[in-house]
Amino acid sequence: MAAKEVKFGREARERLLRGVDILANAVKVTLGPKGRNVVIDKSFGAPRITKDGVSVAKEIELEDKFENMGAQCCVKWLRKPMTLQVMEQQQLLF
Template sequence: MAKEISFNIDARDQLKKGVDELANAVKVTLGPKGRNVIIEKKFGAPHITKDGVTVAKEIELDDAMQNLGAQLVKEVASKTGDTAGDGTTTATVLAQAIVSVGLKNVTAGANPMDLKRGIDKAVAKVVESIKEQSEVVGDNYDKIEQVATVSANNDAVIGKLIADAMRKVSKDGVITIEEAKGTDTTIDVVEGMQFDRG
């Protein structure tokens, strides 16, 4: 298959379009007030989700250069999910902003390597500030419930169940979440080991 080669403004414009297409689809899911996205499946029922990385993984663009831009942002979301376990939508929005402002500056004549060094310095300062502002949750189950509730899209019932599970198993235990066949949400505590099949 022949490779398409693009340079300068044409390449940057197409990459940015791809970044924007993916980021605009993902960013509506941002935060506790984020909206759901319906994903069409080739087979079966459509999938409804509020998870940014799930939306990102489903996006494939027809234009090769635009798809390359989308894949770059998809990689940002995926790595954030793997590293932090959350924050994929925030990472996508930040990546879109960095690409947008960065390309404006490069088009205006800025040195791309100077921009990268500036971004690296800014990231170091932001990380330092976040570390200063962070609070250790520890064994404070009120804080655990608060964090769990926010992570569960402000579902206080789920937040309380997660905090109860954390209280029962402590920091050395393992919590496994499984989809139930019915409508009840329950907690089962197993002492020792459990084997599903023998």
């Protein structure tokens, strides 16, 4: 069994926040009536074009383990409107 990597304090918070930022930045461009399209490329099939923030969020998987944890925590919050998630991103900064 592999040892677990444990982070505390500022470093842990910064890495989690980077994941939240990556997810929020990808999703927030889809918000509102002037929301922009996002292209989702999968390992199989043709790329998919969407303006659905939930679909964009569910497809994000980051290489860094802690950044991915931050992003995946946001995906769990998908029951909330996307606008609230962007607001939560701002609250994590403080």
